[in-house]
Amino acid sequence: xxxxxxxxxxxxxxxxxxxxxxxxxxxxxxxxxxxxxxxxxxxxxxxxxxxxxxxxxxxxxxxxxxxxxxxxxxxxxxxxxxxxxxxxxxxxxxxxxxxxxxxxxxxxxxxxxxxxxxxxxxxxxxxxxxxxxxxxxxxxxxxxxxxxxxxxxxxxxxxxxxxxxxxxxxxxxxxxxxxxxxxxxxxxxxxxxxxxxxxxxxxxxxxxxxxxxxxxxxxxxxxxxxxxxxxxxxxxxxxxxxxxxxxxxxxxxxxxxxxxxxxxxxxxxxxxxxxxxxxxxxxxxxxxxxxxxxxxxxxxxxxxxxxxxxxxxxxxxxxxxxxxxxxxxxxxxxxxxxxxxxx
Amino acid sequence: xxxxxxxxxxxxxxxxxxxxxxxxxxxxxxxxxxxxxxxxxxxxxxxxxxxxxxxxxxxxxxxxxxxxxxxxxxxxxxxxxxxxxxxxxxxxxxxxxxxxxxxxxxxxxxxxxxxxxxxxxxxxxxxxxxxxxxxxxxxxxxxxxxxxxxxxxxxxxxxxxxxxxxxxxxxxxxxxxxxxxxxxxxxxxxxxxxxxxxxxxxxxxxxxxxxxxxxxxxxxxxxxxxxxxxxxxxxxxxxxxxxxxxxxxxxxxxxxxxxxxxxxxxxxxxxxxxxxxxxxxxxxxxxxxxxxxxxxxxxxxxxxxxxxxxxxxxxxxxxxxxxxxxxxxxxxxxxxxxxxxxx
DNA sequence: CTGAAAGCGCTTACAG
DNA sequence: CTGAAAGCGCTTACAG
Numbered sequence: 255x256x257x258x259x260x261x262x263x264x265x266x267x268x269x270x271x272x273x274x275x276x277x278x279x280x281x282x283x284x285x286x287x288x289x290x291x292x293x294x295x296x297x298x299x300x301x302x303x304x305x306x307x308x309x310x311x312x313x314x315x316x317x318x319x320x321x322x323x324x325x326x327x328x329x330x331x332x333x334x335x336x337x338x339x340x341x342x343x344x345x346x347x348x349x350x351x352x353x354x355x356x357x358x359x360x361x362x363x364x365x366x367x368x369x370x371x372x373x374x375x376x377x378x379x380x381x382x383x384x385x386x387x388x389x390x391x392x393x394x395x396x397x398x399x400x401x402x403x404x405x406x407x408x409x410x411x412x413x414x415x416x417x418x419x420x421x422x423x424x425x426x427x428x429x430x431x432x433x434x435x436x437x438x439x440x441x442x443x444x445x446x447x448x449x450x451x452x453x454x455x456x457x458x459x460x461x462x463x464x465x466x467x468x469x470x471x472x473x474x475x476x477x478x479x480x481x482x483x484x485x486x487x488x489x490x491x492x493x494x495x496x497x498x499x500x501x502x503x504x505x506x507x508x509x510x511x512x513x514x515x516x517x518x519x520x521x522x523x524x525x526x527x528x529x530x531x532x533x534x535x536x537x538x539x540x541x542x543x544x545x546x547x548x549x550x551x552x553x554x555x556x557x558x559x560x561x562x563x564x565x566x567x568x569x570x571x572x573x574x575x576x577x578x579x580x581x582x583x584x585x586x587x588x589x590x591x592x593x594x595x596x597x
Numbered sequence: 598x599x600x601x602x603x604x605x606x607x608x609x610x611x612x613x614x615x616x617x618x619x620x621x622x623x624x625x626x627x628x629x630x631x632x633x634x635x636x637x638x639x640x641x642x643x644x645x646x647x648x649x650x651x652x653x654x655x656x657x658x659x660x661x662x663x664x665x666x667x668x669x670x671x672x673x674x675x676x677x678x679x680x681x682x683x684x685x686x687x688x689x690x691x692x693x694x695x696x697x698x699x700x701x702x703x704x705x706x707x708x709x710x711x712x713x714x715x716x717x718x719x720x721x722x723x724x725x726x727x728x729x730x731x732x733x734x735x736x737x738x739x740x741x742x743x744x745x746x747x748x749x750x751x752x753x754x755x756x757x758x759x760x761x762x763x764x765x766x767x768x769x770x771x772x773x774x775x776x777x778x779x780x781x782x783x784x785x786x787x788x789x790x791x792x793x794x795x796x797x798x799x800x801x802x803x804x805x806x807x808x809x810x811x812x813x814x815x816x817x818x819x820x821x822x823x824x825x826x827x828x829x830x831x832x833x834x835x836x837x838x839x840x841x842x843x844x845x846x847x848x849x850x851x852x853x854x855x856x857x858x859x860x861x862x863x864x865x866x867x868x869x870x871x872x873x874x875x876x877x878x879x880x881x882x883x884x885x886x887x888x889x890x891x892x893x894x895x896x897x898x899x900x901x902x903x904x905x906x907x908x909x910x911x912x913x914x915x916x917x918x919x920x921x922x923x924x925x926x927x928x929x930x931x932x933x934x935x936x937x938x939x940x
Numbered sequence: 941c942t943g944a945a946a947g948c949g950c951t952t953a954c955a956g
Numbered sequence: 957c958t959g960a961a962a963g964c965g966c967t968t969a970c971a972g
Contacts, residue, residue, distance in 0.1 A: 258718075260949060271959045276951060286957060301744060306719045307654035308949035311964045316650065318700075323689075339682040346703055355719065357661075358701045360689055375601075375965095376649045376698065401644060515888060545858060547890045603965060614943045619967060629941060651965035654948050718949095942972085948965105956958085 259300040267300075268293050279304065310375070319349050319568060320357040320377035324384030337538050337557070341383060341408070344561025352569060354378075379404035379568045406568045408560070410454035411579055418571060419579050420564050424455050427553040427584040428462020431507050431535045434551070434586055436470045438593055440505035440533050443467060444478040446492045446517055447509020456509040459537060459553075463507055478503055482513045489516025497524055504532055511536035511543045511552055518546065518591070529593030539587050549589035556582055602643040610643075611636050622647065653718065662692050662911060663700040663720035667727030680881050680900070684726060684751070687904025695912060697721075722747035722911045749911045751903070753797035754922055761914060762922050763907050767798050770896040770927040771805020774850050774878045777894070777929055779813045781936055783848035783876050786810060787821040789835045789860055790852020799852040802880060802896075806850055821846055825856045832859025840867055847875055854879035854886045854895055861889065861934070872936030882930050892932035899925055 261279075265272040270289065277285045278293040285293075296302075310316045323338060342358070349356040357377055380398075382405060398405055399416055406418045432443065445463050447456040464474045478501050482492035489512060496503075497520070506521075508514035514536030518528050528534050528548060536543060539554035560582050570577045588594050604622075608615040613632065620628045621636040628636075639645075653659045666681060685701070692699040700720055723741075725748060741748050742759055749761045775786070788806055790799040807817045821844050825835035832855060839846075840863070849864075851857035857879030861871050871877050871891060879886060882897035903925050913920045931937050 262949080272950085273952080273960080274958060276949095277958090280951085284957060289957085303718075305654070305949050307650045307659070308718075308964090309951070311648070311650035311654055311966085312949080312951045314964070339685075342682075342685070342701075343703075346701055350702055355700050356702065357698050358685075358689055359693055359699065360686075375646075375651075542885045542888050545885050545888055545890075547888075605965080615966085616943060616945090616968080617941090619965095620942090623967085627941060632941085648965050651948090652967070654950085655965080655967045657948070943970105944972105945970085946968090948967090950964090952962090954959105954961085956960105 258305075259297075259302040260305070261302075263300060264293060264296050264302060267296050314375070315378050316375055317353065318355040318357055318377045319565065320359070320380045321345055322380055322382050323358070323360050324382060337540060337555070338383060340557040341561055344558045345381060345383075345565060346561075348562045348565035352565060354565075354569075379406070379572045381405070381564055381568060382407040384409065404568065404572045406564055406571065408564060410458055411581075415579075418567060418577055420560065420567055421455070421581060422555040422560065422584050423581040424458030424584075425462035425465065426581075427537060427555075428459040428464075428507070429466045430462075430584065430586050431459075431537070431553050432463045432466035433470075434588070434594075435505040435507065435533055435535060435592060436466065436472065438533060440593075441472060442478075442503040442505065443472070443475075444480070444496055444501060444503040444506045445509070446480050446482045446489060446496070446506065446513050448481045448483070449479050450481075459507075459509050475501075477501060482509070482516075484510040484512050486512045486516040486519075489513030490520045491516070493517035493520035497521075497526075506532050506534045508534065508536050511538045511540045511546075511550060514550055514552070514591070515542065515546050518548075518550075529591050533593040534591040535586075536591075543587075544589065546591065548591045551589045551592035551594065552587050553584050554587045555584055601648075602640075602645040603648070604645075606643065607636060607639050607645060610639050657718070658721050659718055660696065661698040661700055661720045662908065663702070663723045664688055665723055665725050666701070666703050667725055680883060680898070681726060683900040684904055687901045688724060688726075688908060689904075691905045691908035695908060697908075697912075722749070722915045724748070724907055724911055725750040727752065747911065747915045749907055749914065751907060753801055754924075761910060761920055763903065763910055764798070764924060765898040765903065765927050766924040767801030767927075768805040768808065769924075770880060770898075771802040771807075771850070772809045773805075773927065773929050774802075774880070774896050775806045775809035776813075777931070777937075778848040778850065778876055778878060778935060779809065779815065781876060783936075784815060785821075785846040785848065786815070786818075787823075787839055787844060787846040787849045788852070789823050789825045789832060789839070789849065789856050791824045791826070792822050793824075802850075802852050818844075820844060825852070825859075827853040827855050829855045829859040829862075832856030833863045834859070836860035836863035840864075840869075849875050849877045851877065851879045854881045854883045854889075854893060857893055857895070857934070858885065858889050861891075861893075872934050876936040877934040878929075879934075886930075887932065889934070891934045894932045894935035894937065895930050896927050897930045898927055 261272050261275045265275045274285055275293050278290040279297060346356055380403065395417055406420060409419055409421045410424065412419050445460055449457055449460040467474050480492040480495050482488040489508060506517060508517055514534050518534055521528055521532055526532055536550045536552040539552045543550040543552050563580060567577045604615050604618045608618045617628055618636050621633040622640060689699055723746060738760060749763060752762055752764045753767060755762050788803055792800055792803040810817050823835040823838050825831040832851060849860060851860055857877050861877055864871055864875055869875055879893045879895040882895045886893040886895050906923060910920050
């Protein structure tokens with residue numbers, strides 16, 4: 255394998271200094287167009303690429319962002335939440351579009367994650383992507399702040415206002431899902447998913463849910479809210495609990511699609527028809543949602559936009575520009591599980 | 598923000614030379630245990646992290662791998678094949694376990710991808726992950742080879758033997774799916790998915806399918822093979838074509854789960870019961886498979902193992918150790934769509 | 941066991 | 957417009 259070409263090799267062939275090569279390749283106006291083209295031609299020929307380690311060392315920035323996926327350690331069996339996949343896709347694209355590279359890693363594997371990337375100059379900033387429970391990371395976030403690390407987290411607004419967070423408007427999502435069901439004539443609601451602040455996304459969805467109920471003059475019955483985590487099994491169990499308690503309801507709003515799908519299975523087993531007896535709406539619009547039986551009406555998060563805003567905000571933060579916590583609106587995808595006409 | 602600490606700052610505080618600091622932090626046996634601990638304590642206190650750009654520049658390797666997702670440009674709407682997500686997860690984990698970082702990018706966005714990472718010393722090697730059709734990349738692969746880039750591709754064995762490929766044994770997958778259906782008494786088979794070498798994974802699944810049929814003394818009817826790409830819509834359409842041609846069959850093997858799900862929809866629309874009239878087996882075991890109606894029997898690829906082997910092989914290649922193209926065995930996940938007893 | 945020194949390949953003031 | 961030179965922060969022979 256021929257040794258990799260350096261700017262000195264090019265300088266030698268072009269008969270100029272190494273500084274000129276560097277300038278030409280960076281399109282500096284200080285170098286004459288002819289010289290620049292000649293140098294570029296030689297660079298192409300030698301398959302030259304600027305050594306990022308050297309240029310990053312010199313300029314003290316890496317043009318790289320790091321994405322940390324903070325997952326529940328429960329589902330480590332290579333089962334990533336499909337919502338994250340979608341986010342990963344849009345973040346990857348947004349990062350590339352901005353001319354940055356993206357390092358990806360999982361939180362579990364690096365005890366020392368809070369410092370790993372930016373402190374070692376491998377990344378200029380960090381995106382934290384996790385579902386819900388950032389409480390566990392509280393201390394680590396503090397440390398990140400203390401170290402002046404540039405980072406942005408996905409999710410609900412954080413208690414600490416200095417933490418920049420970008421997330422979908424979960425309250426609004428809860429509202430539109432509930433309003434839709436109310437509009438279809440439903441009156442007795444159940445909600446599956448955590449309502450504690452330990453799970454801020456779910457809590458906000460529940461808050462939106464309650465807000466819409468109150469606005470419509472409907473009862474909020476705390477007994478019809480059952481905690482659940484975002485798995486099919488948990489949704490199944492939560493719905494069973496609800497039925498075992500003898501609760502009567504004609505509408506069910508689940509804090510995630512997986513919960514909704516598990517709940518539908520439990521309802522069906524008890525001979526309860528969806529949507530005839532109970533209308534169901536989920537949250538996330540994961541790919542499975544459209545294949546559920548009946549196809550699931552759900553609140554969709556705009557992951558495309560979310561990824562772009564995450565990356566853009568982080569970049570602004572890195573550049574010292576003004577940034578602010580943002581909420582991204584959600585939209586309802588109507589399918590059959592809610593009892594509306596749609597296919 | 599306090600300037601980042603360097604090894605010189607530590608040396609100053611510890612009253613030793615910078616060389617000694619570097620040695621201590623790298624656990625060199627050349628430095629006395631007491632000195633080492635003292636230096637490490639100071640490093641911790643100052644929140645010091647080795648500057649990767651500097652160390653990589655010096656050692657000329659990056660301890661980073663790059664993952665290039667080569668997707669069909671058709672589904673760029675942040676819709677990544679869930680199979681890739683699973684692979685991404687296991688590759689990320691395997692990479693971290695080996696002490697490497699992982700850069701992720703999508704092929705579409707970087708015209709010049711073949712050279713981007715390794716040539717700029719940002720990565721020591723590249724993993725190419727794509728579904729099927731590497732023909733489009735043929736030239737780029739040649740270039741990678743010519744440049745002596747370290748890379749490994751996911752998928753079927755490549756014509757060019759110098760290309761290191763790791764993939765699941767698609768022929769064997771086709772065999773076990775078909776044998777299972779034969780064991781259930783099915784006799785007339787249809788196959789949905791490309792059979793040309795343009796789509797090597799699908800072709801191999803088809804070859805395995807035919808192999809099993811022949812071994813059982815059953816007919817291989819080319820008219821019952823319809824091309825399809827890995828989408829629900831394509832599967833739906835392919836099944837419709839099959840029916841329109843008046844083909845009779847009691848078993849259907851689809852080259853992917855999405856194709857199978859689309860096909861089931863088409864069959865149902867024609868009043869054909871699955872699995873009673875036609876038993877169906879898919880391929881991939883994507884999350885949707887277990888939620889399909891009926892739940893889909895499918896061939897599962899061991900993504901966990903695959904990710905590990907990809908990473909390990911690439912690392913061996915980088916280190917100049919011996920490596921060889923490998924096939925990973927597949928397994929059948931039996932659900933209801935094939936007509937076997939399982940739930 | 942430790943230190944002084946070279947050098948990885950760039951970028952960018954500084955001097956013409 | 958161009959070149960000579962410094963320096964980014966490390967690692968590692970070399971010399972003790």
